[in-house]
Structures are given as C-alpha cells and as structure tokens.
Amino acid sequence: MPITPAITNLNDLLERPALAALLAWRREAVHSAKFDRDELTIYLERGAIREACAILKDSPKAQFNFLSDLTCVDLYPSEPRFEVIYHLLSMKRKQRVRLKVQLSGSDPSLESITSVWPAANFFEREVFDLFGVRFQGHPYLRRLLMPEDWEGNPLRKDYPVEGYR
Amino acid sequence: MILNMGPQHPSTHGVLRLILEIDGENVVRMMPDIGYLHTGIEKTCEAKFYQQVVPLTDRIDYLCPMTNNLCYVLAAEKLLGLEIPPRAQWIRVLLNELTRINSHLVWLGTHALDIGAMSVFLYCFREREDLLRIFEMVSGQRMMTSYFRIGGLALEPPLGFLERVKEFADRFPEKVDEYEGLLTSNPIWVERTKKVAYLAPDDAMALGATGPTLRASGVDWDLRRDMPYSGYDQFQFKVPVRSEGDVFSRYMVRVEELRESNKIVQQALAGLPEGRIKAEAPKVVLPEREKMKTQMEALIYHFKIITEGFTVPVGEVYQAIESPRGEMGYYIVSDGTAKPYRVHMRSPSYVNLQALPKMCEGRLIADVVAAIGSIDIVLGEIDR
Numbered sequence: 100m101p102i103t104p105a106i107t108n109l110n111d112l113l114e115r116p117a118l119a120a121l122l123a124w125r126r127e128a129v130h131s132a133k134f135d136r137d138e139l140t141i142y143l144e145r146g147a148i149r150e151a152c153a154i155l156k157d158s159p160k161a162q163f164n165f166l167s168d169l170t171c172v173d174l175y176p177s178e179p180r181f182e183v184i185y186h187l188l189s190m191k192r193k194q195r196v197r198l199k200v201q202l203s204g205s206d207p208s209l210e211s212i213t214s215v216w217p218a219a220n221f222f223e224r225e226v227f228d229l230f231g232v233r234f235q236g237h238p239y240l241r242r243l244l245m246p247e248d249w250e251g252n253p254l255r256k257d258y259p260v261e262g263y264r
Numbered sequence: 265m266i267l268n269m270g271p272q273h274p275s276t277h278g279v280l281r282l283i284l285e286i287d288g289e290n291v292v293r294m295m296p297d298i299g300y301l302h303t304g305i306e307k308t309c310e311a312k313f314y315q316q317v318v319p320l321t322d323r324i325d326y327l328c329p330m331t332n333n334l335c336y337v338l339a340a341e342k343l344l345g346l347e348i349p350p351r352a353q354w355i356r357v358l359l360n361e362l363t364r365i366n367s368h369l370v371w372l373g374t375h376a377l378d379i380g381a382m383s384v385f386l387y388c389f390r391e392r393e394d395l396l397r398i399f400e401m402v403s404g405q406r407m408m409t410s411y412f413r414i415g416g417l418a419l420e421p422p423l424g425f426l427e428r429v430k431e432f433a434d435r436f437p438e439k440v441d442e443y444e445g446l447l448t449s450n451p452i453w454v455e456r457t458k459k460v461a462y463l464a465p466d467d468a469m470a471l472g473a474t475g476p477t478l479r480a481s482g483v484d485w486d487l488r489r490d491m492p493y494s495g496y497d498q499f500q501f502k503v504p505v506r507s508e509g510d511v512f513s514r515y516m517v518r519v520e521e522l523r524e525s526n527k528i529v530q531q532a533l534a535g536l537p538e539g540r541i542k543a544e545a546p547k548v549v550l551p552e553r554e555k556m557k558t559q560m561e562a563l564i565y566h567f568k569i570i571t572e573g574f575t576v577p578v579g580e581v582y583q584a585i586e587s588p589r590g591e592m593g594y595y596i597v598s599d600g601t602a603k604p605y606r607v608h609m610r611s612p613s614y615v616n617l618q619a620l621p622k623m624c625e626g627r628l629i630a631d632v633v634a635a636i637g638s639i640d641i642v643l644g645e646i647d648r
Contacts, residue, residue: 101345101347102345102577102579105579135579135580136342136343136345136579136581138580138581138582140580164469165469165472166472167472167582167584167591167593167610168582168593168595168608168610170595170608170610172597172605172606173606184595186582186593186595186610190483190485190490193490193491195582195584197580197582216470216472217470217471217618218470218471218472218615218618220618221614221615221617221618229306242299243298243299244298244299244302244647244648245299245302246299253304253307254306254307258307260307260308260310260311
C-alpha cells in the first residue's frame with residue numbers, strides 16, 4: 100500500500116483506544132503520538148511507563164493484554180540518546196500499539212515492567228546487556244547474551260561492528 | 265543441590281544451559297542460561313543493504329528459513345509502501361506452509377527421540393527429505409533458501425515444481441496418520457506426556473508464550489487468521505486449540521497443524537493466480553535479465569541497486585507473522601539511507617523459553633526433557 104503522511108496531531112487520534120485510555124488517565128504523561136504506516140506510536144514520560152502499561156493492560160477501554168516485544172534504539176550522537184520501545188498487542192481488538200520512552204545518554208534508566216508482564220524479564224535483560232539501559236525494580240538484571248565479564252554494550256552505535264580488538 | 269543441564273546435552277536442541285536446583289529427583293528452581301550461540305546478527309544487519317539482510321534472516325532459525333525471510337521482506341515492503349502481486353503472495357504462502365510442515369517434522373522426530381521413541385525420527389526425516397528437495401528445486405538451496413526478495417520472489421518457480429508439491433501434498437495426510445499411529449495411543453508416549461509440564465493460560469499470556477505453546481493452553485490466537493498478512497485471509501483453515509496445557513496437547517496441536525498446513529498448500533496449488541512475481545518498482549526490484557541486457561535504463565537501475573542498494577523512506581515498522589514456533593516479529597527503523605538503522609527480531613523461542621521454568625518447577629528432572637521438546641525451541645533464534 101502507498102505511504103500516506105503520518106498523523107501527529109493528538110486531536111486527530113482520539114478515537115484510538117490506547118491513546119484515549121492514556122489521555123483519560125494522565126494527560127501530561129503523554130508527550131506526543133504518531134500514526135504512520137497503520138501503526139500507532141505513543142511517546143510517554145519516563146516515569147509513567149510502568150503505570151501506563153498497567154492501565155493499558157487492565158482498562159476495559161484499552162485491553163492491551165499481551166506484551167509482544169520490548170527493545171531499544173540508540174540514536175547516538177543526538178540527545179535524548181536512547182528510545183526504549185514497547186510493542187503491545189490487544190487480542191480482543193486485534194490491534195497493536197507502540198509505546199516509546201526517550202532516555203538521555205548520561206542516565207539511561209527507567210522503571211521495569213516485569214511486575215505487569217513477567218515476559219519483560221528476558222527482554223529487559225537483553226536491553227541492559229546490549230545497550231546498557233538500566234531497569235529499576237527488575238528481579239535479576241544481569242547480562243543475558245554476552246559473557247558476564249564482557250566490556251561495553253555491543254548494540255550501541257559507538258561500538259564498532261567488528262568489536263574492540 | 266545445583267545441577268547443570270547442558271550446554272552440551274543431547275536433548276537441549278543446541279546449546280542451552282539449564283541451572284537446576286534439585287531436591288532429590290524434584291526440580292525446585294530452574295534458570296535458563298542462554299547466549300552460547302550469540303552471533304550479533306542484529307548488529308550485522310545495521311552494516312548491510314536492505315536486500316543483504318535476507319540471507320542473515322535464514323541463519324536465525326535454520327529450521328524455518330522461509331518464515332524469517334517472509335517476515336523480514338514484509339516489514340521492509342511495509343516501510344517502502346510496496347504492493348506485492350497476488351501470484352508472489354500465494355507462492356510465499358505455499359512455501360511458508362511447506363516450511364511449517366518441515367519445521368514440525370524436525371520437531372516431532374527429535375521430540376520423540378528425546379522421550380525414547382527412536383523410529384518416529386526416521387519416518388519424519390523421510391518426508392523432510394522430500395521437502396528439502398522441493399526447497400532445493402525452487403531456491404537452489406536445501407536449508408538456507410533466501411528465496412524471497414523485497415518486492416517479490418527471486419525467480420519464477422521452475423517447471424515441474426507445482427506437480428512435485430502436489431504429489432507431496434496428496435500423499436502427506438496418510439504419512440501423518442502413520443506418525444499418529446506410532447505415538448497418539450502408544451501407552452509409553454501417553455504416560456510420558458499427559459499431565460506433564462502443565463502451563464495455565466494466564467501464565468502463558470503473562471510470560472508471552474505464543475504459537476502452539478499458547479494454543480495448547482486453550483488460548484485461541486493465530487496471527488494467520490486474526491491479523492492476516494500476505495493474503496492469508498483468502499485461505500480456509502482451522503486453528504487447532506486444546507485446553508489441557510500439557511506436553512501431549514502441544515503434540516496434538518502441532519500434529520493437527522501439519523494437516524491444516526497441508527490443506528493450505530493444496531488450496532494454494534489449486535487457486536494459484538497467474539501474473540507477475542515482482543512488484544512494479546524499478547528502483548527497488550532488480551530488472552529482468554533480458555531487459556537488463558537490452559535496455560539502457562534497466563541496466564542503470566540494475567547497477568545502482570547492486571552497488572549502492574536502494575534508499576528506504578524514514579520510518580519504523582513492526583511486522584509480526586505466525587512462525588511454526590509462534591509470533592515472529594521484525595522491528596525495522598529506517599533513517600532514509602540504504603541500510604537499516606536498526607533491525608530487531610522478536611523471536612518466538614526466546615520468549616517461549618521463559619515459560620519453561622513455570623512448566624518444570626516442582627516436577628521430576630526426567631520431565632524437563634519432555635518439556636524442552638514440547639516448546640520446540642531453536643537456539644539459533646534465541647541467541648541470534
């Protein structure tokens with residue numbers, strides 16, 4: 100399908116259940132939103148992520164009951180450097196929503212959502228391992244894919260593809 | 265006592281290490297330790313042109329390469345806004361269902377082997393060999409197929425391909441009866457699998473399990489039916505669901521899927537549309553050889569696509585498809601250049617593995633082997 104321009108005005112996206120539920124919960128937690136290529140992205144305040152996930156999971160208006168994916172993108176050298184990305188799925192509505200939290204390069208940390216979805220456990224460990232983003236309240240935040248004594252975070256953009264020699 | 269199971273253990277299907285805290289024969293706590301096959305594919309993708317990523321996706325899950333190819337090319341096509349001709353979509357569906365059968369056959373053979381049923385393995389690999397020959401015929405490779413291109417297919421399937429697939433699809437249902445004859449009512453098999461490694465539906469959802477693991481716990485969810493892609497909405501098939509949540513029901517779900525996949529293959533063969541196999545996008549899709557040799561413009565496009573790739577508009581997409589193991593998802597971020605800025609794979613085995621401790625804790629060590637087999641993990645996909 101041909102690409103249509105992204106919709107970024109919050110008022111044009113109010114009929115989207117995920118956004119409506121979050122705006123009704125706490126207006127200032129939502130920085131902005133974007134609807135592009137049939138996918139809705141919501142930018143959230145850093146401190147609000149765990150509660151926002153809980154709202155989206157439990158609120159009858161939203162019903163995003165499944166955590167599909169959690170990952171991170173390094174935007175080095177621009178600031179805020181990291182974007183942590185959550186893909187939620189609603190099996191009832193057959194819809195997806197993408198949540199994003201932006202983090203600065205100097206203090207990349209945010210709240211863990213393992214208490215909402217235990218599935219986030221491995222995902223958050225992987226992001227910690229490969230990007231160096233810390234998740235507060237994670238039950239076992241240790242390296243997952245790389246060896247325990249590895250130095251550096253391989254998926255950061257300032258880490259060379261061939262590794263350090 | 266702490267017991268290390270793996271990384272070198274024949275029933276861990278690769279290099280999975282399980283740290284078991286045991287009390288006698290009972291597992292008290294279990295912690296999977298992964299990363300032994302980590303090759304940094306996500307990082308490598310960032311240094312390749314979009315088309316060059318396709319062969320890498322084969323290597324993630326070497327048992328269902330076509331599924332990974334499909335998921336990646338669908339994501340890239342969504343970024344580019346390409347329209348794929350129906351013939352290419354149907355051949356993709358056809359090959360994906362053959363891949364599902366192929367993957368389930370390897371699973372069934374090795375799972376039965378783990379539990380002690382030797383001969384099933386030989387039966388399954390007999391049919392798998394036929395499938396690998398079909399893949400070789402269409403793509404030139406038995407395992408690492410890389411047959412799909414962004415914008416369509418690499419080549420028109422060769423003469424005799426459809427007849428060969430038809431011949432396979434016609435005799436496959438009775439082969440499934442043969443496997444079932446060996447296992448379904450076999451008292452040893454039933455004893456080893458029924459009421460073993462129970463996973464409740466709520467736990468399965470919370471732990472992110474997908475695919476047959478989720479459906480065997482009673483959650484009716486299949487992306488092919490519920491969020492169709494690549495023309496799956498034009499096919500009629502049932503989604504097998506069981507409610508027991510044990511190893512036996514996961515086995516039954518997958519065996520039923522073998523039959524359903526075969527039905528999809530037959531529908532795809534019967535209704536295969538004629539037409540192009542590549543999208544109309546000269547800046548993305550390579551021109552035909554004949555045109556490339558006779559027309560200046562086509563030659564220029566060919567040269568440019570090969571040497572500098574094609575640029576992809578800025579944006580991000582998440583595309584998920586139903587792989588034999590569950591929800592396979594690709595998240596691609598484009599910064600407007602010819603190389604992806606970030607490629608992330610949401611691999612089903614990786615998430616399903618988190619459900620393993622829930623299945624095994626409080627049960628016997630011997631059941632751990634049955635539980636690992638029943639979630640059908642591929643370590644290449646877990647570690648990437």
